[in-house]
Amino acid sequence: MTSPAPSKFSKFLAARLSPDGEFGLYLTAGVALLLAAAWIFGAIAEAVMGAAQITVIDVQISQWFNAHAVAWLTGVMVVVTHAHSVAGIVALTALLALYFYRKQARFWLLTLLVAMPGVMVLNVLLKYLFVRARPSFETPILDLQLSSYSFPSGHTATATVLYGLLGAYLVCRTPKWGARAAIALGAALMVALVALSRIYLGAHYPSDVLAAMAESCGWLAVCMTASSHLRRRLDAANHQGGLS
Template structure:
């Protein structure tokens, strides 16, 4: 490699890792997350489609939870799952957008408007693409007629809590608060995912695929909105 080409490569890498700039570190991180999420989702989808080991694992876990369900855990899981259905999450997203607006963060309002409804629509399209039946039991705790893969509740929770955690991470100067936001968001997503598996509404692979799907979509939305904001800011400064 010539010295000129090497210099261009170094400048390109430095630009991609720079915290500032419309095509800097935020874009690199967004692309990396998107590629990782797509790869994880593809692996899970292929394993499910081929009835690989993960499909057998899904069946064993589903049957175990159905057999060992007990109160008051079942009632608690029903409460968690109802709080993260489409109506409840739509209201929560609207309230979050209103909160962002009152804080003077219009680009975060745009992020909510694009990521949450768009991610829910993507989930529906994927359900009808794969058409995986729900888990079946002799005595089900919950009976649903829609498709199973990927989990809509888990997808919505990943979108909502992931967006909220992203806001805290990018705006808070406190590392403790940032870490707490990430841990809390992950805990809530895992709790919702567990409720869906426990109630027999989904397989483990359904909720894992939903996390990957929503993480990828969230990466697209936040990166796009951030790039738009930085580009407009750069134009104003010229």
């Protein structure tokens, strides 16, 4: 007795979940991450612009950090936030680009060179779209004198792309699942540390950094999916050329 032929939907689903092919699992995962990130960002933005409960929590958390600041922790947060300023993130990006170049990881290098400038431009556009004012305090921890808008956080956005891309590269080259989990956790903690420094120093509200993480995850999904698709197309073309 022969089994029934698979339906068109079954074939389509199997192709989308296959790790092989140009439009397989990698593209499916990238699109899924993009949609999830866009939904999260949209939900946060809608709540912030609508002055929902999240804005009250934002103020409460920011005021708590401002009231409980201690000198040694302030010093640590200043170092972290300065290391991920525009100048700092450019230097870190250059170091990572050099690392990818020496490892001959050309598609990772291409992704980095597109993703980092792209997220900076995207973040500026979003700031001027939402025009949210920075947190204000009677006695600020530092006189930051920031002239740009608050939503979303630029420091957090660029850190998410930088450490997310580095983490993804290392995970792809690490066979053991325990080591992969440790790498992913380390990347997440670095992003969280940068985000915390912005909240602690009074530069951003918590919703600003959460939105920045979602924004950057979506953008990184676009860049990595496009790079993976390009690599697979070139590999397929080279393979066909070798057979001809």
